[in-house]
Amino acid sequence: MSNICIEAGVSRASYYRSPQAAEIKRRLDEPQTARPELEDLRHQVSQLKKTERALRSEHAAQIRELKQTIKTYANQIQALTLRVAQLEHDNEQTDRVNDNATPLSTRRRTANVEAGSLRHPASTNAPPRSQLARNDSQTTVEHETPLE
Structure with missing residues (x-):
């Protein structure tokens, strides 16, 4: 009986006080109860x-x-x-070699000032980039100003 109580996680005292104790004992005592063989x-x-x-x-x-x-x-x-x-090192070397290079944004401003225009390059009549990116057979975009 103690093995059954251990498997069930119940103390033997609780088992013996339970109303099912008599039924369990009767079933275990029956000869036709199937018990696993060793x-x-x-x-x-x-x-x-x-x-x-x-x-x-x-x-x-x-x-x-x-x-x-x-x-x-x-x-x-x-x-x-x-x-x-390696790429960072190469970029540093390129920057040192090209110290006299002018960044593209500075070139635009300089070119506009030299041409007599004081407008910012973004204020031109050019279409937005989202329209420029679409170039399929159904979309045709005409530009009044050259692309930079």
Whole structure:
């Protein structure tokens, strides 16, 4: 009886006080009550152990695969970081070589002032960029001013 109480998570004292105690005892004492045989239980235990081993093996394989993926990502991140550093270095060298270069926005302002126009380049009659980007067979955009 104590094993049944342990499986049910009930103390033996509570079991004996319950109204179902007599019915449970009667059913267990009946000879036709099917009870698992020792060999069946051993077989079930061995099956559960095999299943556990298979699950542990599968889990270990997943962990190995994930660790390999982490290593691959780390290598890719390192390569990309080195490439970014190289590009930054190249940009710095280009900036040093082209110190006399004028940025495009300054060129526009300078060109407008030299041409006698004091208007800002954005205030021209040019259509918005959203219209310029569409260039399919159904859309034709005519421009009055040249694109810069």
